[in-house]
Amino acid sequence: MPETDRAFLGVEGLDQILTEGLSFGSQIMVQGDTGVGKTVLAGDFIKEGLHCGDTCIYIACDEPPEAMRQHLLSFNVGTRAYEKAGRLILVDAYEEEQSTEKYCISDLSNLEKFFYLEKQILNDYKNKKVRLVVDSLSTLLTTAPAEDILEFHRSRLKYLRKNNILTMDIFVHGVLDDKIMTISSHLYNVILKMNFGGSPAHPVRMIQIGKVRSQRFVAAQYMFNISPTFGIIVANDMEVGI
Amino acid sequence: MIEDAFARRALNYLYISISETVPKLPFSGRHWLTEVSKGTALRILNEHASKELFQSKEPLEICRAYIKLLEDIGFISSSKDYPIEKLGSDTLKITLKRTNCIYREYCIEAEEKGLFFKCPRMTSLQAVLEWSLGKKYDSTVDIDREQGICVGKLFPQKKELDEIVTRKDHILKIAGRRALLLPKITYSFILEAIKNYAPHILKHVLYEAGYNSAIPIAEKAKNMYPDPLEYLTILFEELKNAGLGEVILQSLDTSTCEAVIWCKDSFQIPTEEYETNLYRTPRVICDLLRGTFAAYLSVYFQKDIICEEMHCQSVSGEHCEFVSFPLDKENGPGGKSFDSTRKYPRSFNQNRDTGFFSS
Ligand SMILES: [Zn+2]
Ligand SMILES: [Zn+2]
Numbered sequence: 001m002p003e004t005d006r007a008f009l010g011v012e013g014l015d016q017i018l019t020e021g022l023s024f025g026s027q028i029m030v031q032g033d034t035g036v037g038k039t040v041l042a043g044d045f046i047k048e049g050l051h052c053g054d055t056c057i058y059i060a061c062d063e064p065p066e067a068m069r070q071h072l073l074s075f076n077v078g079t080r081a082y083e084k085a086g087r088l089i090l091v092d093a094y095e096e097e098q099s100t101e102k103y104c105i106s107d108l109s110n111l112e113k114f115f116y117l118e119k120q121i122l123n124d125y126k127n128k129k130v131r132l133v134v135d136s137l138s139t140l141l142t143t144a145p146a147e148d149i150l151e152f153h154r155s156r157l158k159y160l161r162k163n164n165i166l167t168m169d170i171f172v173h174g175v176l177d178d179k180i181m182t183i184s185s186h187l188y189n190v191i192l193k194m195n196f197g198g199s200p201a202h203p204v205r206m207i208q209i210g211k212v213r214s215q216r217f218v219a220a221q222y223m224f225n226i227s228p229t230f231g232i233i234v235a236n237d238m239e240v241g242i
Numbered sequence: 243m244i245e246d247a248f249a250r251r252a253l254n255y256l257y258i259s260i261s262e263t264v265p266k267l268p269f270s271g272r273h274w275l276t277e278v279s280k281g282t283a284l285r286i287l288n289e290h291a292s293k294e295l296f297q298s299k300e301p302l303e304i305c306r307a308y309i310k311l312l313e314d315i316g317f318i319s320s321s322k323d324y325p326i327e328k329l330g331s332d333t334l335k336i337t338l339k340r341t342n343c344i345y346r347e348y349c350i351e352a353e354e355k356g357l358f359f360k361c362p363r364m365t366s367l368q369a370v371l372e373w374s375l376g377k378k379y380d381s382t383v384d385i386d387r388e389q390g391i392c393v394g395k396l397f398p399q400k401k402e403l404d405e406i407v408t409r410k411d412h413i414l415k416i417a418g419r420r421a422l423l424l425p426k427i428t429y430s431f432i433l434e435a436i437k438n439y440a441p442h443i444l445k446h447v448l449y450e451a452g453y454n455s456a457i458p459i460a461e462k463a464k465n466m467y468p469d470p471l472e473y474l475t476i477l478f479e480e481l482k483n484a485g486l487g488e489v490i491l492q493s494l495d496t497s498t499c500e501a502v503i504w505c506k507d508s509f510q511i512p513t514e515e516y517e518t519n520l521y522r523t524p525r526v527i528c529d530l531l532r533g534t535f536a537a538y539l540s541v542y543f544q545k546d547i548i549c550e551e552m553h554c555q556s557v558s559g560e561h562c563e564f565v566s567f568p569l570d571k572e573n574g575p576g577g578k579s580f581d582s583t584r585k586y587p588r589s590f591n592q593n594r595d596t597g598f599f600s601s
Contacts, residue, residue: 006522006523007523008522008523012441012442015522021522021523050550051445051525051526052523052524052525053524053525053526053553053557073548073569076445076446076449076548077550078548078549078550078566078567078569080567081548081549081550081552081565081566081567082550082552084565085552085565087552229446230442230443230446231442233442
């Protein structure tokens with residue numbers, strides 16, 4: 001792979017594990033407990049993309065896009081410059097009709113409509129190195145029947161792969177049926193699981209990065225912390241069991 | 243002495259040569275030429291002037307006495323060539339036909355070649371006024387090419403004009419703080435070490451180091467140059483003089499505090515022998531300059547300005563591009579795309595010709 005075609009997550013400890021990086025067209029599934037740091041990871045991923053010259057599209061479903069602006073600003077990243085240059089596109093899929101954003105997606109219960117609007121936005125950035133984050137995709141899928149969800153995944157991920165979109169889809173743990181999650185995870189290249197571990201008195205954040213191979217999720221587990229300045233910090237020299 | 247064509251010519255050549263040399267020196271040197279002329283005048287005074295000649299406390303009389311002295315010692319042919327008059331309460335006006343000026347070769351060549359120029363006649367009068375009155379003076383010269391006349395003005399100095407970079411004996415200072423001249427390889431090894439022990443802090447360390455260290459320099463420059471373009475020009479010149487890169491202001495909107503800055507050959511661009519693997523993939527890397535520009539603009543506009551490097555020479559192209567915005571405008575969706583209004587990339591030399599400046 002030529003150097004410029006590689007992409008990394010922007011989290012030092014994880015990127016060391018992904019020695020070769022990811023190619024554009026790869027798809028990352030992030031699964032995690034509420035409040036564990038999935039959006040922080042998305043911020044790291046976007047920041048990395050902005051610094052590498054990529055075009056970053058963030059579809060905010062669980063919070064207004066302003067939250068991501070403020071989050072990036074806490075990393076010393078002024079989003080306005082990138083938004084003005086058309087390198088950062090924040091899509092409001094939270095406030096729906098009330099949104100004051102330039103880009104917004106409403107009527108989230110309709111998966112076909114979402115996919116159509118998503119394609120419309122992506123179409124504006126053809127031939128660019130695009131990173132797409134949907135935070136969180138599980139929000140869109142809560143009310144949909146299982147077969148619709150799987151059909152949506154198949155056609156959407158196929159489209160994204162074909163168009164070389166480096167995709168990060170975020171799933172909140174417990175929202176979707178376990179069986180659907182397991183089947184879905186087979187459609188992604190990289191799975192990141194983030195959860196709280198330790199004891200109730202001493203909770204620790206754990207992250208696993210890996211792939212689904214022969215029906216099994218293979219990954220090492222690491223502890224991580226969230227720094228308000230640096231984002232996710234993974235102690236990758238402290239593997240905590242397989 | 244004035245009859246000696248060779249001496250006069252040599253004197254002019256000397257000034258031309260100094261003007262050509264000053265921009266080649268590391269660090270700044272804007273006022274050195276003034277200091278050279280002042281020093282010459284003080285030597286003439288020390289050698290020839292009896293204090294009685296300069297009894298008056300009246301600037302007009304002092305200047306006239308000095309011109310008369312130059313005539314008496316044969317340095318100029320006639321003091322009548324230098325009519326001096328009062329222009330308002332504290333400004334003097336000196337008119338001179340260029341053909342009569344002993345510095346004409348320097349004056350004309352400097353103008354033709356765009357050399358750094360400070361009229362030695364005016365600066366010598368500044369020196370005389372400072373010597374007799376103990377008060378700093380400044381001067382300007384307007385050249386009327388068609389009439390072949392130079393019109394000089396002398397007035398009390400309003401603000402302290404000095405260098406941002408100074409050296410006294412073995413201590414070098416930038417904006418009054420001790421400065422060091424280090425080989426770039428030292429800087430590279432500092433980065434290497436940070437990368438090895440804590441790679442995630444690298445960008446923050448550089449941004450904040452650039453920001454915080456630029457604040458005192460920016461404050462000093464703001465006192466010296468209240469006009470925004472002059473202020474940024476001086477600061478960018480300092481960066482160039484210190485070898486950090488050739489910085490050019492592409493656009494500045496003082497109403498919105500937004501700026502586009504280009505830097506060619508940033509010192510943070512890696513070179514062959516070292517710093518090649520600081521990051522995993524090609525990316526923008528000039529975070530120290532990014533912080534520096536944010537500080538310059540924050541000090542100038544008295545509000546928090548954030549600066550982003552949108553494109554880096556280390557990836558491709560002939561320069562890095564920085565864009566800055568005030569933080570108060572950070573909230574809210576982005577407006578019209580820069581890319582849609584500007585053809586990119588443009589040659590580095592095509593700057594300042596697109597009318598981006600507004601104030
Ligand atoms: Zn002249
Ligand atoms: Zn750069």
